[in-house]
Amino acid sequence: MQNTNLNTFNTFAISQFNEYYLPSVNRQAFETIDSKTHFNKLFKSLFTQENQLHIIIGIDSGLLANYVLELALPADSQFIFVELDNILELLNVDIPDALKQQVTICPIDELADLLNSHSNPIYIIKDKLQVHRSLAVRAQHLLEYTQLNNDVMALVNQATCEHKSSFNQEVFVEQQLINLTENHIPASILRGHYQGKTCIVTAGGPSLDDHMSWIKANKDKLFVIAVSRVAAKLTKEGVPPQIIVSIDPQELSLEVNSEMMALHSSSLLIHSYHICSRILSQWCGRHLYVGNRLLWDEADDKNNIESVGPTVTNAAIAIAADIGFTQALLTGADFCYSKTGHTHTTGTLEANLGPNMGHIGEWVDTYSGDKAETIFQLTEAKKALAHQVINLPQCKIINLSANAAIIPNIDHLALDEITIEPANCNHDELFALVDSQTMDLKKHYLYCLKQMNDAQSSVQSVLKLATSALKINREQNQAALLDKIEYKINKHHGKLAKVIKFYGYLEFSRFLSTTDSDKWSQSHVEQMTENYYEAFICVSKKLLIIFKQTEKRCYSRLNELSQQTDINALVQQWQQDNQPGRSLVWAHHLNRDLSTFERAAIAPLVKEFQLQLTDHNRYKSKLAAGYSLEEAFNKIMNLVIKKNLQGLALMVNTLKPRSLESDLAKRLYHLANSYCLELQDEPQQALTTLLELGSELFTEIEFKQISVLSLKLGQLDLAALALQQLVSLSDEYLPQYAYLLKLQQQVQPALNTYMDYLNKYPDDILVWLKLGAFLNEIEQTQTAKDVFKQVLHLDPTNQIAINQLAKIA
Structure with a gap:
């Protein structure tokens, strides 16, 4: 471990509660309060929650691990402790056989594999993962624990992003089916329409503010394609976008993009087939979809514009190129934080919270030549865009921001270097083009209804076949019958079988084996087959429910078209779908006035919809963790370890x-x-600013920094005061204090301090050598010889001791 004296580090103490602990790790935390009382207060209610994956950083001298092992653990929860290598070498926590499938203790090097193994990805994608910090990590006195915390969080964030993107098919499929009735007209009707023209894609990054004046000055020339969350901002600035793009299927997307919902009469919405249904079904205006309406192949959608990710900016650029633009300007597409640490343009909830102080990201190069911080998700989006641009040779992509992250094949040009080829298309002309694509909604709803009826029939057949296969598999030597069943599923229900496997990827992944096929036993094969058909049955039942719900929604949409509307049935469906704003869509498109009864029926829904558009508390609480001061210390120490002056200066300003x-x-x-000042080689100013804090707020980390800076500046009295405080916290500072006393020419106190330490830690060769050298300096030759002989007793080949004894002789 860096910066930690190993001999101090591996010495145990016994508290008044008869608990063994490492003072170097937990200081005096268990001297006045026993470990169980500490842990009950912090963790008991959390650790007894069902269906959770708990990642715990540190084992608190083994006491926290033992505490968990003694709890009545929920059978469906997992616990992974991550500890420093040196601690694991010292401690041997015995995990009972009955708990070895639930509790794991590992070093950081094994965490990534554990997060990807067993059922752990399922916890991650279902937001059932919690990270906890031991008392030692919370205390923040060991730099090694700060680094361990940062490393764990980086791996957890990476695993979360990867698994949610790879295994999150369910939410995409579910939103696609909910949206089936609303996906009327494909975006391909606009393909190639703006050949040779210039558009600007406005995303939500900080640089949008830098270019707003230029956009306003050129609004008559620019065709504006806005990502959904900045559309309202542009409209307020007098630049209503011609096209708004939205793709996110997550339910919170409505809260994030709530201001956009008022723009239904001024902008065209182009959305993915899997957009959050609460946005699409409650949108009163024109809209076009990208991707496929159905989960299975459909001739009408084969030529549609592809739905692209991972971010809405990636999607907007793909749409711009596909509808013909040969030059797409980017603003707000920064893929990194601004120089002030902001993540989003002004006016967003994120910008209102200020610079992000909790997330620890990587630093990337920008077009300006500086570096900027970014997060894993933006790094992945940046990579995806670099690959995407290679396949768009017909469209030149230019980023207007010098402070954006560099992306291969995307150039940066200053505003005065930009040449605009106007699209000469106002909003009315765009709307007229969309309106010319007439859609018989009744015919569309009936088509959707037939698709759901056919899908249900096919899934029910698959369900029967899979149930039969499960029964047959439990009998001996029935491989031929199983092959026939599999043949029937693939031949007669191949399209739906693919949908079932795609939707239930996680369930089907359980039948896969990590064992080499040549080592499979008969029982192993039978178990795999059992898992395979159980997955078919489980997923088929889930899809059957969704198909039935979609069928019911089709009937509701047909009811919306009826002149003899059953308003009570409509209200019930809208409430069931959590789409109260659908009442306004229905009223907007109705070719008659509402009756008094109908107005009264939808009034509560209208009120509920307005509440949904203004209540951002859930999203705010989700964001809050990244802006917490509690996480800022870890970020500061991470920047110190990496000697990142730019990052530290940003934290200071924030x-x-x-x-x-x-x-x-x-x-x-x-x-x-x-x-920050220390890295700038200003030790006196670094010391002064720390002393200005006031000793009442000093913790171990401040005392340590004061001692380092004071010694560097030769201010020995101040260093002594700091080290006196540190010695009271941990014996590991005794050798440093002894050295300081030596510098102050306090010979006997220095010798006493060395001996106090060595009496407790007699195997510390380095300190014995320092003591021997000190004794030799003050001409206590015989005692010095005895000390160097003690070193040779501990390490017979120690060359320094051998040389020193030779000199003395």
Whole structure:
């Protein structure tokens, strides 16, 4: 472990509660309060929650691991402890056989594999993963634990992103089916329509603010394609976008994009087939879909514009190229944080929260030549866009922001270098083009209804065949019959079988084996087959429910068209789908006035819809963790470890205006500023800013920094005061204190301090050598010889001791 004296590190103490612990790790945390009381307060209610994957950083000298092992653990929860290598070498936590499938203790090197093994990906994609910090990690006195915390969080974030993108088919399929009735007209009707023209794609990054004046000055020349969350911002600035793009299937997408819903009469919405249904079904305006309406192949959609990800910016660029634009300008497409640490353009919830202080990302190169921080999700989107652009040779992509992350094959040009080829298409002309594509909604709904009826019939047949296969598999030597069943499924229901496997990827993945096929036993094969058909049955039943719900929705949409509307039935369906705003869509397209009864029936729904558009509390709470001061310390220490001056300066600027809010904010500001000044080779200023904090707010980390800076500046009295405090916290500082006393020419106190330490840690060769050299300096030759002989007793080949004894002789 870096910066930690190994001899101090591996010495145990016994508390008054008869608990063994490592003072170097837990200091005096267990001296006044026993471990169970500590852990009950912090963790008991969390650890007893059902169906959770718990990642716990640190085992608190083994006591936290033992605490978990003694709990009555929920059978469907998993616990993974991640600990420093040196701690694991010292401690041997005995996990009972009955709990070895539930509890794991590992070093950081094994965490990535564990997150990808067993059922752990299922916990991740279902948001059932929790990360907890042990008392030692929370105490923040060991730099190694700060680094471990950062490493764990990086792996967890990466695994979360990867698994949610790879295994999250369910939400896409479900939203696709809910949207089936609303996916009327494909976006391909616009393909090639703007050949040779220039558009601007406006995304939600900070650089949008830098270019807003230029966009407004050129709004008559520009065809504006806006990602959904900045459409309202542009409209307020007098630049209503011609096209709004939205793709996110997550339910929270409506809250994120709520302001967009008022733009239904001024902009065309182009959306993915799997867009959040709460947006699409409650959108009153014109809209076109990209991708396929159905899960299975459909002739009408084969030539549609492809649905592209992973971000809405990627999708907007693909749409721009497909509808003919040969030059697409990008603004707000930064793929990194701004120089001030902001993640989004002004006016967004993220921008209102200020710079992100909790996420620890990587630093990437920008077009300006500087570096900027980014997160894993944006890095993946950046990679996807670089690949995407290669396949769009007909469209030149130009990023207007010098502060955007560099992406291969995308150039940066200053605003005065841009030449615009106007599209000469106002909103009315675009709307007229869309309106010319007439759609017989009744025919469309009946088509959807037939598709659902056929799908249900096919899935029911697959369900019967899979049930038969499961029964046959439990009998001996029935491989031929199983082959016939599999043949029937694939021949007669091949399209739906593919849908079942795609939708239920996680369920089907359980039948896969990591064992080499040449080592499969008969029982192993039978179990795999059992898992395979159980997955077929489970997923088929789930899809059957969704198909029936979609069928019911088709009838509801037909009811919306009827002149003799059953308003009660409509209200019931809208409420069931959590689409109260659908009542406004229905009223908007109705060719008659509402009756008094109908107005009264939809009034509560209208009120509920307005509440949905204005209540952002769920999204705010989701964002809050990344902007928490509690995480800022870990980020500061990560930047210190990497000697990232730019990042530290950014943290200082971010924390300064908040330093009056709380003691924590004040402490973090002074600490970050001190480290920043030290990296700039300004040790006196670094020390001064730390002392300005006030000793009442000092923790071990501040005392340590004061001792380092004071020694560097030769301010020995101040260093002594800091080290006296540190010695009271941990014996590991005794050798440093002894060395300081030596510098102050306090010979006897220095010798006493060395001996106090060596009496406790007699195997510390390095400190014995320092003591021997000190004794030799003060001409206590015989004692020095005895010390060097002690070193040779511990290490007979120690060359320094051999040389010193030779000199003395």
